[in-house]
Amino acid sequence: MNRRALSAVTAIVLIVLLFNGCSLRFASMDKLMHPPKLTGDNYQLQEAFEKAVGSDVVLKTPVKGSYQSAFVVCDADDDGGEEAFVFYVKESDASVVRMNVLDKVDGKWFSVTDMKGNGNGVYSVEFYDLNGDTVPEMLVGWSLYGSKVNRILTIYECAAWEDGSLGVEVLANEYYNEMAFVDVDFDGSSELFLVRFDDSGQIPQVFGSVYGMQKDLVSLIGEIKLDTNMSSVYSINTDFFSGDGKSMTRIFIDGIRSDTMVFTEVLTFDTVSASLMRLVENASQQTFRNMRVASRDIDGDGLLEIPMLSEMPGSSLKNESELSVGSISLVEWKSLGLSGRLSVRKRTVANGSGLYMLEIPAKWLGSVTVSESSVNHDMSVMQYDSKNAAEGDVLFVISAVYDRTSSAETSDFTGNSISLSSESGDKYVFEVAVTDSGKAFGITEEQIRELIKVN
Ligand SMILES: [Ca+2]
Ligand SMILES: [Ca+2]
Ligand SMILES: [Ca+2]
Numbered sequence: 393m394n395r396r397a398l399s400a401v402t403a404i405v406l407i408v409l410l411f412n413g414c415s416l417r418f419a420s421m422d423k424l425m426h427p428p429k430l431t432g433d434n435y436q437l438q439e440a441f442e443k444a445v446g447s448d449v450v451l452k453t454p455v456k457g458s459y460q461s462a463f464v465v466c467d468a469d470d471d472g473g474e475e476a477f478v479f480y481v482k483e484s485d486a487s488v489v490r491m492n493v494l495d496k497v498d499g500k501w502f503s504v505t506d507m508k509g510n511g512n513g514v515y516s517v518e519f520y521d522l523n524g525d526t527v528p529e530m531l532v533g534w535s536l537y538g539s540k541v542n543r544i545l546t547i548y549e550c551a552a553w554e555d556g557s558l559g560v561e562v563l564a565n566e567y568y569n570e571m572a573f574v575d576v577d578f579d580g581s582s583e584l585f586l587v588r589f590d591d592s593g594q595i596p597q598v599f600g601s602v603y604g605m606q607k608d609l610v611s612l613i614g615e616i617k618l619d620t621n622m623s624s625v626y627s628i629n630t631d632f633f634s635g636d637g638k639s640m641t642r643i644f645i646d647g648i649r650s651d652t653m654v655f656t657e658v659l660t661f662d663t664v665s666a667s668l669m670r671l672v673e674n675a676s677q678q679t680f681r682n683m684r685v686a687s688r689d690i691d692g693d694g695l696l697e698i699p700m701l702s703e704m705p706g707s708s709l710k711n712e713s714e715l716s717v718g719s720i721s722l723v724e725w726k727s728l729g730l731s732g733r734l735s736v737r738k739r740t741v742a743n744g745s746g747l748y749m750l751e752i753p754a755k756w757l758g759s760v761t762v763s764e765s766s767v768n769h770d771m772s773v774m775q776y777d778s779k780n781a782a783e784g785d786v787l788f789v790i791s792a793v794y795d796r797t798s799s800a801e802t803s804d805f806t807g808n809s810i811s812l813s814s815e816s817g818d819k820y821v822f823e824v825a826v827t828d829s830g831k832a833f834g835i836t837e838e839q840i841r842e843l844i845k846v847n
């Protein structure tokens with residue numbers, strides 16, 4: 393039989409706001425609710441809001457997501473004009489967050505309606521078209537007093553009433569901890585994926601659920617029990633896997649087990665049986681790591697890898713007196729094959745500054761080790777004699793700095809700097825010093841640039 397290599401023509405499905413008609417220009421407005429007053433359009437919005445609710449209010453800012461301002465401005469009914477949603481509590485009753493909805497008619501803001509929310513804080517606000525009618529639905533996550541894990545997600549629809557005025561309707565309320573938009577049946581339109589914790593019974597349970605939306609109806613289309621070792625969600629990422637005649641959207645749920653421990657459940661939606669299925673059995677055992685690292689596409693092939701910890705032989709974390717106070721973990725990034733097999737794609741060591749990872753090429757294993765300063769997190773890569781467990785010459789040193797002015801001490805080396813940007817656009821400058829031994833080993837700055845992965 394002609395065995396064909398898996399061809400993974402894939403694309404990571406980014407969990408981002410696809411609807412881009414909304415604005416973030418009120419990001420700094422929360423702190424400005426009281427004098428000095430804002431000017432122009434923002435001022436008029438603020439005035440209309442205060443006129444509607446009074447001034448004895450405390451604004452509530454979403455803690456996460458695309459809109460981290462108490463004033464969310466968006467064309468929520470897709471009529472070409474903006475609407476505004478303002479989250480606040482009344483000073484006399486801080487236990488319930490309220491949402492004031494304002495519309496702009498003939499260039500002037502006025503309050504249309506005022507609604508009670510479902511919690512005492514706002515966790516996130518997202519706009520996303522779930523039923524494919526091009527009008528975004530509004531999804532508000534409400535934090536619940538006394539529950540760190542469970543929140544309530546309310547799905548709202550904004551539409552014009554017959555008289556043309558703006559109406560806001562609640563379509564669904566669901567308990568959840570984290571959510572993601574995932575096209576589980578890859579028809580081009582995303583479904584809603586929620587992870588929910590249920591501690592109402594004797595044994596706490598965790599569920600992964602997929603909701604679809606047709607017209608105004610939000611319905612559960614698949615649910616699976618997740619590993620009960622999960623105490624909250626660290627992150628959710630998805631990819632699209634295709635190979636050997638099979639295609640699937642995969643959902644990687646990095647779950648927190650206890651303070652620092654993380655493991656990854658991987659799910660897919662089987663379109664034939666219309667049910668969620670688990671791709672890694674015994675995930676809390678198999679993918680457990682004592683480090684908060686999320687699954688990510690480490691090698692840029694469009695497929696996610698799960699990080700797992702192993703030991704970096706000979707590695708050390710050194711204190712100010714150059715004494716070893718611990719070792720450094722080697723992170724093995726494992727891809728998940730069709731059969732459920734996990735295989736190493738790349739190896740990295742994480743820098744204690746949390747800024748970056750350094751890739752360890754396979755051919756270095758056994759002959760190179762790493763030490764890091766616990767003081768300034770400078771990372772030294774050195775030769776290593778694994779037979780005698782002995783450190784050799786330093787090959788190169790990386791010190792990360794935010795800008796060129798605060799360069800680290802590299803006086804012993806002929807240092808040079810490399811500028812790299814993270815996915816979120818943060819700029820880092822790395823001072824890189826390759827020693828003569830490093831040059832003899834064949835190390836170049838260009839190579840180091842390739843090996844640094846900015847977090
Ligand atoms: Ca509108
Ligand atoms: Ca819609
Ligand atoms: Ca879909």
Ligand SMILES: [Ca+2]
Pocket residue numbers: 688689690691692693694695696697
């Ligand atoms: Ca990958």
